């Protein structure tokens with residue numbers, strides 16, 4: 237019997253509702269679900285390809301074990317026997333820190349790995365925990381932690397109600413939004429302009445989002461913190477600071493004022509490449525528009541001053557009275573959230589062994605993972621577990637990391653492909669596809685522009701264990717219970733712990749197991765007292781209304797105040813001040829870009845997504861191309877301090893002069909990978925060029941934008 241399943245797409249942060257037509261286990265159609273309470277029918281090319289992903293013959297359908305250098309398919313029992321036999325001795329001899337973990341981006345888009353991953357990671361208790369966060373949003377966790385007391389208290393632009401949106405380093409018309417869950421961004425931005433609101437985009441490139449904006453300012457890469465500091469300077473200088481309701485809950489305003497003094501519009505203008513009058517106008521507009529908000533994303537977090545830029549976004553929102561008010565930057569009220577720490581945030585609870593880099597939010601910078609593997613001595617990383625991650629393409633100086641993974645004594649990957657990273661594994665444990673697993677977007681409803689909740693039951697059955705079961709089985713191995721631990725008992729234990737932490741009686745969800753039970757418990761503990769049954773009865777989701785003010789209740793700082801100028805952040809200001817003399821010197825710099833039909837590194841094995849315009853090229857401004865002797869379509873050699881790649885040139889005037897752009901996630905030519913379509917569209921890996929040396933100082937987040945490069949015809 238043909239059926240239609242209503243699923244929440246787990247591929248990106250937009251959480252679109254999709255209608256999936258299924259006939260006899262085959263997906264015959266995927267389209268936007270018009271009745272979805274949040275996305276109202278929106279879909280993108282990746283969502284359309286969920287059926288192709290499910291059907292991909294290269295997708296792994298059985299565990300693989302490497303024997304004499306070749307992967308062979310084995311049973312789950314054999315795979316776990318191998319892990320038990322090889323991992324346990326390493327942990328026994330070298331300690332748990334010798335096992336590093338890398339959790340990738342899809343692990344947060346998957347309810348099994350979101351809920352059960354941390355259970356395993358805590359049991360391992362290694363200092364060497366790494367994730368995609370330190371090539372992404374870690375500065376935002378850090379600044380939220382220090383300003384508001386909790387790393388997940390991230391203010392989200394109230395895009396549906398704002399009248400002025402200043403957007404830096406984000407291209408949501410392509411990325412579909414990040415740290416701003418908002419399906420159909422194009423529609424929402426159109427609505428903003430239709431009600432007389434204004435969109436201002438700051439980006440070195442005239443992106444699709446910039447094209448759709450009222451103003452675009454082509455900033456010089458890496459200088460957003462200077463621009464934002466100048467806005468702060470103007471707010472004080474022109475007496476435009478109006479904290480309003482926030483005044484009695486905010487500490488550190490005088491400190492910010494003093495720090496902003498040197499950053500006048502005139503001082504920063506030659507460095508950022510936006511003129512002083514324009515900077516003043518932006519500040520005045522932010523202060524005088526009734527509902528205004530500043531929003532910064534990947535272009536502001538993965539750069540040299542990621543933390544300062546992220547902080548200053550919040551500072552401007554506070555100083556203009558726009559934090560926690562409709563049309564400003566608001567804290568969502570999710571229906572369910574994983575229990576967090578009750579202690580105020582602090583970082584540096586441990587440091588990395590080789591470079592002494594500080595822990596932030598339980599993890600170390602992935603830019604130093606290769607150091608920890610390569611450098612001998614007490615505490616050296618000998619083994620690695622990857623969970624839905626492809627660091628060999630995603631992290632800086634990836635050729636070095638790729639070589640380092642080859643030196644490990646043992647590696648296990650939970651992954652759906654044999655790819656650039658998992659080819660180094662000794663055992664690969666595959667998980668079901670998005671259509672074969674239940675879904676609840678625990679992470680992204682916490683970052684959504686509207687409060688919504690939507691539960692997705694698995695649309696198709698699977699022969700593969702669910703990933704929560706695989707993670708619990710690994711938990712059994714690392715805790716010495718052997719390769720066949722009692723998963724049901726472990727799950728009962730986990731549920732009991734959740735119940736304790738949330739204060740809900742575990743018996744309430746007694747008829748369920750796995751993530752269904754945990755989500756049910758979290759919903760019951762949540763602010764709307766929903767149950768999973770409520771959501772099961774609403775296949776198109778439950779709309780819980782617009783964002784509402786949450787301060788001071790949401791503040792978890794020790795003082796109970798917004799700490800606007802914490803030392804852990806302001807200590808980095810002198811490093812920025814030193815850049816005031818750093819005018820452009822003719823050096824070309826590389827930035828990244830996202831592509832509508834890509835999903836970081838891992839969806840290039842689907843023909844429908846690698847056709848047409850989804851190509852890995854280096855974009856160069858026409859004047860620069862002429863000066864460098866580069867022609868469109870011909871190959872260029874691009875070199876940096878870290879490495880060299882060759883790829884076709886695309887000449888386009890959308891870039892700021894002196895800036896070139898390469899998308900990340902390509903470079904699918906590794907020996908031993910099993911992704912035939914991707915290999916035929918290999919492209920070049922931009923992270924061969926990014927450097928693992930210079931980092932955002934406070935958080936160790938990688939600098940992926942503003943990389944000095946040289947270009948020559950190849």
Ligand SMILES: Nc1nc2c(c(=O)[nH]1)N[C@H]1C(S)=C(S)[C@@H](COP(=O)(O)OP(=O)(O)OC[C@H]3O[C@@H](n4cnc5c(=O)[nH]c(N)nc54)[C@H](O)[C@@H]3O)O[C@H]1N2
Pocket residue numbers: 339340341342346368371372373534538623624625626627629630631650651652653655657666667668670828829835836837838900901922923926940
């Ligand atoms: N130069 C440059 N580099 C970047 C960026 C950039 O802008 N520029 N962006 C960075 C950002 S923001 C991010 S988030 C990272 C992403 O970095 P990663 O998370 O390391 O990489 P992904 O490409 O998301 O790869 C995810 C892996 O998960 C697997 N996978 C997919 N779905 C599942 C699943 O359901 N279960 C399991 N077990 N595995 C699954 C895929 O096969 C793939 O191996 O890249 C970063 N790297």
Ligand SMILES: Nc1nc2c(c(=O)[nH]1)N[C@H]1C(S)=C(S)[C@@H](COP(=O)(O)OP(=O)(O)OC[C@H]3O[C@@H](n4cnc5c(=O)[nH]c(N)nc54)[C@H](O)[C@@H]3O)O[C@H]1N2
Pocket residue numbers: 248249341372404405406407408410411412413414438439440441443455456457458459460533534535536539827828829830831832833834835836837941942
């Ligand atoms: N189609 C698609 N969607 C995705 C992804 C994908 O790979 N493909 N990845 C997902 C992930 S993991 C994430 S984190 C989000 C990211 O979501 P976004 O942050 O919206 O992603 P980008 O398109 O990379 O936008 C970053 C922008 O920053 C600009 N930029 C670069 N350097 C600077 C700078 O120094 N200053 C300023 N102001 N701008 C700069 C770039 O030109 C680019 O336009 O997207 C998610 N959605």
Ligand code: SF4
Pocket residue numbers: 245246247248249250251252278279280281282283284412419
């Ligand atoms: S925008 Fe994101 S959530 Fe929506 S269909 Fe595309 S990939 Fe899925």
Ligand SMILES: [Mo]
Pocket residue numbers: 341368372
């Ligand atoms: Mo990301």
